[in-house]
Amino acid sequence: MAQLAPGERRRFNSEPIESVDYHHDLDYVGDGIPSHRLDVITPHERTGALPVYVYFHGGGWTSGDKAALTKYCASQAQAGMVVVNVNYRLAGRFHMQHMMHDAAACLEWVAREIGRFGGDPRRIILGGDSAGGQISALLAASASQPELARHYHLGGTDRGTVIGLVQHCSAVDFSVIFAPRFIMGLGFVRMLLPNRGKGQSLSAAARFLSPIEWVSPDFPPVLVTTSEQDFFYEANHNFADALREHGVEVEWLSYPRSVRNTRHTWQQDYRYPESQEVYRRLQSFVHALA
Template identity: 30%
Template sequence: MIADLAYREVRGWHGAIDLYVPEGPGPHPVLIYFHGGGWRMGSKASAAQHAGAWNAMGLAVAAPAYRLAGAAPAPAAADDALAALEWVREHGTGHGLDAGRIVAAGHSAGGLLALATAYRAADPPAAVVAWNAQCDLARYREERLTAGDPVAWLEEADDPEGVALSLSPLHAVRPGLPPTLLVHSDRDPRAPYRDAVLLEQALVASGVPAELVTMCSDGHLTAEHPPAEVARGHDRTRLFLGWQGVLNAPASPAQKSLHMTTR
């Protein structure tokens, strides 16, 4: 692991990236992993628990830090995520990474950042993989306000409603977006499964290759899911990225355009 490579400095905040590069000759396709934590906690170090599975697929992992609510309100974290993508494109080759095969990925709040990054980038990644992500940030914000538990990262922004809409994956759907894999538990208590279903349906209707992998679980965090469901999510990730040409796997035209909900 290569730790703390500087990728951005904003108003005294120093953003760093950790790299987990598999053995063997490169360049390696790279998965940029955005950690979860409700945009108020967590760290890039959490990528270590997943990096082994992704390295085994042949993916390098780039895990960036981003500004949390205590450091800067939305959309700061999303802007940092875009900057991390740009850094990997510009500097990744020097670390054995393939800048032409980049995947934006994340879990929970990080899954939202992965989707927002892929859908906002002028030069988008080859694919996006989001586990238990907030797929409709605008509705999530409204539900949290109604429950009396506002999302500080959003409510401290200059225009909370506008920012929530601009970063909401469901409101950003249009033709030409990167192929999208959603992995979501059917009874997630924090990120509504319903919104993952709606996002997958909207992407398919717009002609975007998309798949929703439904885990049979009432958990939200990876450790809360049955291990077999997590393993199935990783298996579908490997297949999906193979079909999209990110990983070295044969794929027919029909497979590349696959969209389906799998259980």
């Protein structure tokens, strides 16, 4: 498991938010491994059951940890939601099948347990950045795409209570990875497949990795935040267009290349005014749905 560098922990989590309660390192599988831990962050004061925002961190599928997202998640909890900040098994040793099993197991835990923390399991919004956005989008798609659910053996998981999806600079269209001179090579596709895709057509296998391939009118409403500086900008733009073509409600927030603070996954850093605008839009999006 990748460790979070002390400098990164301080950079993202300085001046902790004190108006929320933190429940750290809850084991959502029951096997005791750090990859199967989540945090639940709740407002001090709450009346009635609150919407639940379930967040998957990014890190190129190979690194990252929920700890770096603590301040980001606390910022959303402070605005009146229960936030679940999730770790999952990472590529290298594991592949996408394991990540999707972990994401589904997290949702099963939320369905059983989130009421104890004041959350409403009937009102779940999934979210993530970069690789975590891809995981959350595939999980949302699997609710209405039986072929995708069968591929990842997710048959028993109830994902019908997902009412919205938040995407920050997400890897939602793998066609961009196959484009010439893209910043990521095809090794990223291989490492997400069993046996590194040996004996498979990468382009065919990528269909089950690429959320844009599974867009349908049954998708929940989606908030997309990105910028022209983000190397997944085209992927996010394509994803939003595909959602609109299927009649899915899309909220779009993008910054031009001239805005300095908006490189890939800038949303994690609360100090930027652009991040604060993302938080305002996210909170409005969640409360409008809920």
